[in-house]
Amino acid sequence: MIRPIPKLAWKGVIKRFEGRAVLDDLDLSVAPGQSLVIIGGSGQGKSVTIKTALGLMRPEAGRIELDGRDVVGLSEGARRKLFSRVGVLFQGAALFDSLTVWENVAFRLINADGVPRKQARERAIEALDQVRLAPTVAHRFPSELSGGMQKRAGLARAVVGRPEILFFDEPTTGLDPITAAAINALIIDQVKRLGCTAVSITHDLASARTIGDEIAMLHDGRIHWRGSAEDLSHADDPNVRRFVDAAGLSPVDVRAREIV
Amino acid sequence: MSKMNQGGLEVGAGLVVLALSGAFLAYGLEAAGPAGSSRGYDLTAKFGEAGSLAPGAAVSVAGVKVGTVAQITLDPKTYMAVARLSINPNVKLPADSTAKITSDSLLGGAHVSIAPGAAMDDIKPGSEIDNTQGAVDIFGLIGSAIRPQAPAATPAPSTSTPAESD
Amino acid sequence: MTATQAARAVAARPIRSLGRSTLAVVRTVGAVGVFAVRGVAAALTPRWFPNQLRRQLVTIGFFSLPVVGLTAVFTGAALALNIFTGGGRFNAEQVMPQIVALGITRELGPVLAALMLAGRVSAAIAAEIGAMRATEQIDAMRTLSTDPFRYLVAPRLLAATIMLPLLTVVADLIGVAGGWLVAVRVLGFNPIVYIRNTAAFLQAWDVGSGLIKAAVFGFIVALMGCYHGYNASGGARGVGRATTHAVVSSAILIFASDYLLTTVFTHAS
Numbered sequence: 152m153i154r155p156i157p158k159l160a161w162k163g164v165i166k167r168f169e170g171r172a173v174l175d176d177l178d179l180s181v182a183p184g185q186s187l188v189i190i191g192g193s194g195q196g197k198s199v200t201i202k203t204a205l206g207l208m209r210p211e212a213g214r215i216e217l218d219g220r221d222v223v224g225l226s227e228g229a230r231r232k233l234f235s236r237v238g239v240l241f242q243g244a245a246l247f248d249s250l251t252v253w254e255n256v257a258f259r260l261i262n263a264d265g266v267p268r269k270q271a272r273e274r275a276i277e278a279l280d281q282v283r284l285a286p287t288v289a290h291r292f293p294s295e296l297s298g299g300m301q302k303r304a305g306l307a308r309a310v311v312g313r314p315e316i317l318f319f320d321e322p323t324t325g326l327d328p329i330t331a332a333a334i335n336a337l338i339i340d341q342v343k344r345l346g347c348t349a350v351s352i353t354h355d356l357a358s359a360r361t362i363g364d365e366i367a368m369l370h371d372g373r374i375h376w377r378g379s380a381e382d383l384s385h386a387d388d389p390n391v392r393r394f395v396d397a398a399g400l401s402p403v404d405v406r407a408r409e410i411v
Numbered sequence: 412m413s414k415m416n417q418g419g420l421e422v423g424a425g426l427v428v429l430a431l432s433g434a435f436l437a438y439g440l441e442a443a444g445p446a447g448s449s450r451g452y453d454l455t456a457k458f459g460e461a462g463s464l465a466p467g468a469a470v471s472v473a474g475v476k477v478g479t480v481a482q483i484t485l486d487p488k489t490y491m492a493v494a495r496l497s498i499n500p501n502v503k504l505p506a507d508s509t510a511k512i513t514s515d516s517l518l519g520g521a522h523v524s525i526a527p528g529a530a531m532d533d534i535k536p537g538s539e540i541d542n543t544q545g546a547v548d549i550f551g552l553i554g555s556a557i558r559p560q561a562p563a564a565t566p567a568p569s570t571s572t573p574a575e576s577d
Numbered sequence: 578m579t580a581t582q583a584a585r586a587v588a589a590r591p592i593r594s595l596g597r598s599t600l601a602v603v604r605t606v607g608a609v610g611v612f613a614v615r616g617v618a619a620a621l622t623p624r625w626f627p628n629q630l631r632r633q634l635v636t637i638g639f640f641s642l643p644v645v646g647l648t649a650v651f652t653g654a655a656l657a658l659n660i661f662t663g664g665g666r667f668n669a670e671q672v673m674p675q676i677v678a679l680g681i682t683r684e685l686g687p688v689l690a691a692l693m694l695a696g697r698v699s700a701a702i703a704a705e706i707g708a709m710r711a712t713e714q715i716d717a718m719r720t721l722s723t724d725p726f727r728y729l730v731a732p733r734l735l736a737a738t739i740m741l742p743l744l745t746v747v748a749d750l751i752g753v754a755g756g757w758l759v760a761v762r763v764l765g766f767n768p769i770v771y772i773r774n775t776a777a778f779l780q781a782w783d784v785g786s787g788l789i790k791a792a793v794f795g796f797i798v799a800l801m802g803c804y805h806g807y808n809a810s811g812g813a814r815g816v817g818r819a820t821t822h823a824v825v826s827s828a829i830l831i832f833a834s835d836y837l838l839t840t841v842f843t844h845a846s
Binding site: 422424425428429431432435442466467468469479515520522 | 639642646747757770774776
């Protein structure tokens, strides 16, 4: 069977911090158009996984392939071209404090693509509308927005350039359940609308189940389990079990809670 | 709100600083340029030695400033320093007054001190003060005192200029 | 472990830590050097961000005027009093205007303006860029296909290098004015003569060498702010640390380069 080239693949990736291998021979791939969610405990290296793929961190060993081509160690210029195909929603949205919301959303258009300001503003307001933010928000500053609104603005900024891959770093962390659900819905909506590939990391299982076609568990620097959202509930990998149980509503083993 | 007011205050302060430095620059350029007074009448005085007297220096009578030195030039025929003095129009000087170049300290502060004479008539504006005494060359004096056999370094400092025939 | 081995291990400790510190210093110097080269390359080659440059020119230049003006006027006045006192011991009070002008244009104008900027601008840059680093805004900028060196660092380097000489001109003027005020009001100097003596005495190179120094100092101030902010780590505390390091390292480098440049300029004239 000929397998189609994955949109994004980590092959044997090793990343160390102060001697400790945060990513230890990581092998993972995402098919085009798929939504993959990486789950795992805090400090297990989920952020690092995304950052190595983005080139914000450089792995000690391994390949990371985008459409089959290795992107580790690219020159700044080549990487900038790569970034034009990618959208990222950072934890905390990472909006630029000194710019208005629409200038944030249109940042790529104005500064990298050379789109004139008027046009860029129109596209920004459109994108804000996509994430259900009113045009009045466009001229406010990020510090005037609530956490949920900031995340939505960050999402608008990530999708305004019609990316091929979207990365979500803890999209619902720190949000109340209602806002979290709204963000989840927006993520699904945008991914479907753009038809893009999505890679998310989270430790919010409910969110993972909602937005992910597939879920992979990262533990000790490698993938311990991979399957669909339904398979998660009856996985037999002990790490997955502990994670699911700790997050679930069923009575929890105290020892398991401490470990996770 | 308060951020905006603070911004306005900062802009104002910056403008004030620029204005002050510009004002001082303008004043300095004017002061450093050719000296001259719009008011006041001119008198001339010829000295054998001008010393460190410079335009802008004060002209005083009994220690009170009555004018400024407007210009110092060299008389090509007599090789004397010709000082043009700009005097306060309210101050009238007797015709036989003496102008002396004196200084506040050993190393500078040269200015013109006028000792009024006893004549009944006043000096007319534009005319010359006949009795003058030039600047004293301290180091020359010390030198000639230490080494009296050496030729005098400077001519005798005191000169009175009788009416000259040009 | 035998007694000799144990003794050797103890003796080696200070040497080892000295070696480690030296290596750390060398590594930092290298890192700053690499950062500086990247910054200069970004500043001198397209692509530029003129809006950002304009903002920085105003922030660094215009809004530093009050603090520079205040510093200059008080320094000029105090210097005049002190030089007058010193000159009085040689009966040479009358040369005070010239000495004061020389001191201000060659040394105090550029150095004090730079130190004020080190405290104000270097700290602000480190805090702003450090906070951006801490909240992943710099990573975000890169993913938006924009080079943070071109958008953040280059405008600040250029603005500080351009603005500090201009601020020094203001500092020179206001410093001399401060000395002049004291001389005329308190010490009884003739105001016109003071100006004329100053103007006649000052040479173009006195002012020019001060401006060259100022350009170097401006570059240092911005570089330290950008470097420490860009490499801030550890959340809010890290940003605070970056700010402190920026100010201190700016000040030290200003003094060191001031001495080097003064030596060079003294031989040159």
